[in-house]
Amino acid sequence: MSRIREHNRELIIQAASEIFADQGYAATKIIEIANRAGLPKPNVYYYFKSKENLYRSVIESVIDPLLQAAQPFYEDDDPATVLEQYIIAKIKVSQQHPHASKVFASEIMHGAPHLPEDIAEKMMEQTIQSSNKIQSWVDRGLMDRVDPHHLLFTIWAATQTYADFDWQISRVTGKDNLSQQDYDTAAQQLTQLILKGCGVQTSKAAKAG
Amino acid sequence: MSRIREHNRELIIQAASEIFADQGYAATKIIEIANRAGLPKPNVYYYFKSKENLYRSVIESVIDPLLQAAQPFYEDDDPATVLEQYIIAKIKVSQQHPHASKVFASEIMHGAPHLPEDIAEKMMEQTIQSSNKIQSWVDRGLMDRVDPHHLLFTIWAATQTYADFDWQISRVTGKDNLSQQDYDTAAQQLTQLILKGCGVQTSKAAKAG
DNA sequence: GTCTATACGCGGATAGAC
DNA sequence: GTCTATCCGCGTATAGAC
Incomplete structure (x- = not known):
């Protein structure tokens, strides 16, 4: 797994933790996570496939x-x-x-x-x-x-x-x-x-x- | 305010309290509230005008x-x-x-x-x-x-x-x-x-x- | 006052160019 | 691997028949 890949995953998880915590699962929009991580929205899907899957990764992290x-x-x-x-x-x-x-x-x-x-x-x-x-x-x-x-x-x-x-x-x-x-x-x-x-x-x- | 009106409002508030509590604001769907209250969905809007407004009524109740x-x-x-x-x-x-x-x-x-x-x-x-x-x-x-x-x-x-x-x-x-x-x-x-x-x-x- | 049928926008997800 | 452009379903909200 490449450096950039690892780094971007971390950026997204960090941003997602904050927003899921602030707003709860249902109220959280992927675009907000992408914005906070400084990445375009499809990248979030590229790395985590779905909102649900990203959420589970956050829980594990x-x-x-x-x-x-x-x-x-x-x-x-x-x-x-x-x-x-x-x-x-x-x-x-x-x-x-x-x-x-x-x-x-x-x-x-x-x-x-x-x-x-x-x-x-x-x-x-x-x-x-x-x-x-x-x-x-x-x-x-x-x-x-x-x-x-x-x-x-x-x-x-x-x-x-x-x-x-x-x-x-x-x-x-x-x-x-x-x-x-x-x-x-x-x-x-x-x-x-x-x-x-x-x-x-x-x-x-x-x-x- | 009529009896039925009062009664229906109470039914809706009660159903809404339970579902907002279980799922949170964002995850709650008006149709679920309507179903639990035993009423069609537009009635909920008729009595409370919007989801946000219903939520505030629940909080007050x-x-x-x-x-x-x-x-x-x-x-x-x-x-x-x-x-x-x-x-x-x-x-x-x-x-x-x-x-x-x-x-x-x-x-x-x-x-x-x-x-x-x-x-x-x-x-x-x-x-x-x-x-x-x-x-x-x-x-x-x-x-x-x-x-x-x-x-x-x-x-x-x-x-x-x-x-x-x-x-x-x-x-x-x-x-x-x-x-x-x-x-x-x-x-x-x-x-x-x-x-x-x-x-x-x-x-x-x-x-x- | 009540409810069926429908409009409309938002947000999750992806195709496809680069 | 990255991102622009777009699809599509779901859920809020309402028009209009009864």
Whole structure:
């Protein structure tokens, strides 16, 4: 595959991510994507064959950061550490990949009609791993007897909201864009809320006890 | 205005809420709305003139339950009571008006292009009232020094997720529909998380203290 | 007021020249 | 491989019969 080919595909995927995120699948026009990518419309079809196919490529291109965010669950077994790192990672995704987050949110909200089954399975797999781990913490008395699913739903929603509902965030905070400081505060506040709210033993206390 | 006219308008609005919620504005076809309402397509245009106009009517028809949920903030001044009642009310909206919630979520996620300014102002007004009240609790030492905006973002996201991302909820819980019990559990868990996580004095303790 | 039949424009997709 | 010119179907909207 040639350099130019690779480059143009990337240009198109990038432009498409932004526009699909802003407008949703149905409202997006291929010509807008072409314009933003600086290419004529038929080139988009030349590289991706159809709108639907381009959309699937976008989904695949943005899945990686979303799946990566769950790493903390695989790398540690201390609830305070894992939950804090997970929240930080999820907020970072909202900050650094807002388009990915929105494309996914839109997709899920409308019943995931275009989500490839293998991606859906990977996410389900992660969810099972994560909730099992939370359950094991509960069983070992490391935190309150929370329902792991509900806890995950809350963490997902509270972190993704900074990307998905950025219009509302902007309006309420009176800022066009959140600063690094704002994201740090969000992560810190949410971590505090979750850890304290679930009665999680801090790692220091856990190690000392 | 005649009975039939009123009745047909309601039929159409109801059908339209469901389909706009499921598919989003751009993907929705008037003929589907007409079919679900059991009327011929031109009748929809006869009553609402255009798709855009119908959509605005839908938004106006679903705004009420959403605004009503903030009542607890105006009816009491005890943080434990207000936050618990607010969370219960918000979860109830997700349960009883899932279409309203989704139409709004979709609208906000795409930058609120069709949201009438007076509605946006009412919501902003409520937000200011609510966050001022939270701030006053912080100042009076009734809870931890949380940032009111971030706390509201978390409560909004965590409660709305049960309507907006129902596909994901279904998949994770393995249930097609959540039962009354499930919603009660969600509300109870989230209330516990927020109250404990923010170090809110329970009303009993507050009154005793 | 209601509905059949139809106009019309937009946007996805492609033929074919370069 | 690239892009101009064009096709064609779908969905919004309406004219006009009843």
